[in-house]
Structure formats: C-alpha cells, structure tokens
Amino acid sequence: MLHILHSTHGGVPDHILRGMFAARKSVFIDLLKWDVPVLAGLYEIDQFDDQHASYLVLTDENDAHMASARLLPTTREHILGDIFPELCEVPAPRGETIYEITRFCLDRSLNARDRRTVRDTLVNAIVGHALVNDITTYTAIAEMGWYSQILAFGWDCRPLGLPHSDGTKTIAALAITIDSATPGLLDAAGIRSMSTTLPRDNRVAA
Template sequence: MLIVIPGSEVGLHPALMDRAYRFRHTIFVEQKGWEELRRPDGCERDRFDDAHAVHHICMRGEEIVGYQRLLPTTRPHLLSEVLSDLCRQPAPRGPRVFEWTRFCVAPPYREMRPRNDSPLLELAQGVVEWGRARRVDTVTVAIDWRLMLIAMQLRFSIRPLGFPKRIGRDDVVALRMSFGQDTLEAIQAARGTTEPVLAPAPWPTAA
C-alpha cells in the first residue's frame, strides 16, 4: 500500500518525510551519482517540495522501499526550470498533465522484469489510480531510458521529448506518458490482483 502525503500536509508527518528525503538522497546522490542534489544533512529536497507537491511512499512493514513525487505542470517544475535541456521543445503542460519525478526503488527490489510484489509496479499503479481520480491522464518524466521498456509493457503511451543525457550514472530521457484503463489493467495483471494500492489516508503511525 502506498502512503500519499500532499505537500500541504508534510508538516503533519515530519518523521516519515525526513526518512523519505533521506531515501531520495541515498538513491539519487549516493547510488546514482546525481552530485548536484547532494546536501550536507543527507536530505534531498528542492524548491518543488512545496505545498503543491504530492508524495507517494511505498512501504514494506516499517521500511521505505520506493518513492515518487507528482508536481502540477501548471506551475514551475523540473522539466520547465531545471531539466529543460532534455526537451527539444517545451514539455506539455496543463491541468491534466503532472510531472512524475524522483521515482526510485530500493536496490533489493529493482528488477527489469518486475515480480508481482514489486514496488515499481505498486508505484506505477499509484500514479494511474491517483491520476484517474483527478482527471489526470498524462505525466511527463525524466528517467533512465531503460525504464521506457517496462513502461511500454505496462501500456503507457510514450512519446520521447528529446535525447538521452548523462546525469550521474544514468542516461536520462524526458518522456510524455499517457495512461488509461488499459494501463491500469496491464499493471493489475502484472501484479496479479485488482486491489487498489492507494491508502485512504496517511499511515497513522508514521508521524
């Protein structure tokens, strides 16, 4: 089950969010080598971690095993302000388009052929469930190009926005990814269940 914390409620869950920011730092800085994100306190946060961000945290018991963030493209976001060089033309924006960012999975759970209990599948289903509940059907992303293959298998409709660029140890590409009922069904089939992944409320013991 994913824990969803709107940016406006981060202050209600300081302990869990501190762990999430440290998880991001471990993955992106220490493992992926995105040195521009390094922080002395070991917490990876940026100017987009504001009241408009939406945080999804994937747990296995008390352990964080995955994380992702959704940002409205009607406001400044990574592809418009920081990683715009990944796009040959301005990335799509609008009320039905969100940026899917800081997607990461703990090393023991990373697989190019995700198993049915994979955090990757849970996070992907979380994006689709969250989006469909809010009339959002498109996300823009900047991810390692190898994840394109998994996304295509899960029935995301993909359009590259530019060419890959080396960031740290990753070859990162910007994509426009649309989704619908067929995407949800493909993810559910891969997970072997039609159960939703979004928790109805933040985890009560996490704050």
C-alpha cells in the same frame, strides 16, 4: 501500505516523509552520484519539495520506506519544463491535468524479487492516483536504463525528444497518457500490484 501525502509549507516532516527523503539520499546521491542538495547530511530535498508537491509512498507493516514518487504540477516551475526543456522537440507539455513524475525511488534494502513487486505496485498506484484526480498525462525524465523499462510497461507512452548526454549519463524525456484503459494495459504487460496494498491519504507538513 500506500500513503498519499500532500505537503504544506513549513513544519517538520513526519517519520514517513523522513524515511522517503533518506531513501532518496541513499539512491540518488550515494548510489547514482547526483549533484543535488542534501539537508543535514541525511535527506535529499530540493526546491521542488514545497507546498505544491504530492508524494506516493509505499511502506511496509512498520511504516518503513519501500518506494516513493513525487508528483509536480506542470502549471508552475518543474524539472522538465524549466530545467531540461532541451529534452523536448517542442515545448514541454503543461496543463492543469498534466503532472510530472519525479524522484521515483525504490529502497536499496529490497531484494530483487521484492524490488520488482514494489516497483509494479508503485506504478499502478501512480496510475490509480491519476484516474481519481483527473490527471490525463504524466511527463518524466529518466536515464536510459530506467527509460527503457518505462517504455516496456505496456501503457501509452511516447518520447518527447532525442536523448541527451552530459558526458556521464544519458537522459530522455517522455509523456504517458493515462485513461481508463491504462490499468488493463499494465496488467497485460505483467505490471501488477501487491494485493494487500490499501491507500491512506495523509496531509502532512513537508
């Protein structure tokens, strides 16, 4: 099941958001050793998880987390434009129709075959979300292994600058153009969704 979650300020996350934040902690802190905030020792939540963030979350039949991504508007503070602007040769793209993809997270419980299927389903969901919400461009920052995968998805994707290294990892920024041709480009590259995935749009507190 695909859940499209729109956060509101205050309150306590529901079980789907708690599962997502716990999965983010497992991936980005426990596995990748990112130096980012942890809430209650269980959840990876930062300053961008506020009323402006939206989330696409894939869950199994029991609502357990499988994959998720956070989308941030670029008309306000966001990671590329305000924390890593040096990754862009020119000022980072901003605008009402430009959103930043962050915290693309695949649950560590997935096996290799399911991981590929779930990844491709989330990528298609991100594109579908853009098409129905008049989003024309996504920006993102990625470590080089993931960056290479993104470039190979078949969509209209371009680097925004040269990769930068902090001594432990190398990251780079990119922009993805989304239009009516994008789903076909993904399909031609073999990036296809699970056929049973249906959207559920929930407005919840984060």
